[in-house]
Amino acid sequence: MPNTLPLRQVATKIRSKNAGPFWITIDLFFSTDEAYATTVRSGAITRQLVADLYGVDHSHIKLFELPDIRAIKVSYPRVTSQGSIHDRDIHAAQQYIPLLDIAITQPDPEAPDL
């Protein structure tokens, strides 16, 4: 049984925000190269995950891995445009919440370094 940690314990900052009225963007920041690399290597953060969590078409999702600043960025089109009748979050400020408890597989300390 691999050892996992929720994303909220691996990342130092997780935020979501509008990127214009028609897109939402989520940024995950990590304080160490190790935490960043572990998260990327775990394969947990994928376009399919975002499609499933937010009900968006996976072909529109943009995913960026940014090792230089130890960040992962995901952008996806809003299902409801900002401030329209069915919008629940005008600034998309709390849309990162479903990611907090995503399980990130931790490296096995017994395994040889590859």
Add this chain to the structure above:
Amino acid sequence: MSVLVPTGMLGAGFPADTISRGITLGVDVIAVDGGSTDSGPYYLGASKPKTTRAAVLRDLREILTGAARADIAVIVGSCGTSGTDNGVEWLYDITRQVIEEEELTGRRVARIYSEQGKDLIKQRLHDGQIHPLAPAAEITEETVDGCAHIVGLMGHEPIAEALDGGANIVLAGRATDCAVIAAVPLMRGKPFGPTWHASKIAECGSLCTTGNGIGGVVVHIGEEGFVVEPVDTDLMCTPQTVAAHMLYENTDPHRLREPAGTLDTSRAEYSALDDRRVFVQGSQFEFQSPTVKLEGSGVVGAQTLSIVGLRDPDLLARIDEWIDSLEKYLHSRIPEVLGLAEEEYDIQMRPYGWNAVLGKSDPSGDPPREVGLVFCATAQDQETATAVAKLANPRLLHHPLPGADSLPSWSFMSSPAELERGALYSFMLNHVVEVSSPTELFPIKYTEEL
């Protein structure tokens, strides 16, 4: 050359010594953003500012008096939140008040208008010059007619034209966040890559620093790159905080489209000059045929709310089931009594304390202790929306849990229960228009010295 950005948003405030400290750092211009679409379609649709006049007056008084003393220019973009003509006039009125009360001399104001007439937009549509941005669809003349106000986002070019025309205070309608910062460096021949990159980093003031509050930053732009430093001596910029700001409110962390082309920061290098300042080099700019992004907002109906407090643990244990059955009941009643077709009204239950913010995306948990259910009734006009809410009212007060053997009652926050929100606006455009000149959509009006 150097630009001071005292705050990310005019009216948000900044520490008292921001302007004087910025000026001692030798800045050539003060640039500040006066608006954004970030708070939704209402401000553009209704053409009303988000910020209160007193807060804008306070910030502008500091900026204009400091700039007049140092004899440098001031640029304000996206005046009045949305950048409509109204917004520009609103800021002009506040500017005149400051100039008169502070007895500033030698100030010449340019107002740049960004509001676009519907006939012009329809003509451009007809000429095939309007293109959707993903994920938008093609628009029709009806889409244009549905907008209460349409603005174009200007780049640096109209601002530079106003400064060339002798203005030292520029009040711009809707402008890109970066354009107000980039205008003077580009006029003075600084390279496009570092200038636009510096402008993006500085657009939100101290957001690119280690601080968590409001405050200013200065960007020093040279031939090889730029330096960014916080105004507040307690704050620091680190390569990490500066690089991370490229991510902010931007779908792509490396690329940012402006009217003149695209900033590309994929090869940018960030290095610490000392513990407060960061040097950035390697920013590129790709020139493209000029386009102007359009924003449009129009009325899509009116809304009436009722707020119901739910505290009963038995109800809260079955909250989803209760909401579903309430919704089904109302949908059976509204068409019958009010004679409304399905597309003529909309009702929503927003259970705050349960999943109002995330809806179906919310990872479900234990039953909440209390829920504030916001019932939203939307229709073509206020009268109909309120009629829907009034019809729903007895049921919001007494709707039983399925299978209950007596009539319960729930809490209301107010009497009357109906809170009329007024017109409801929606963004209608996510499009760009091709232009032959980046200044053609943005007329300028100059004043004599005030």
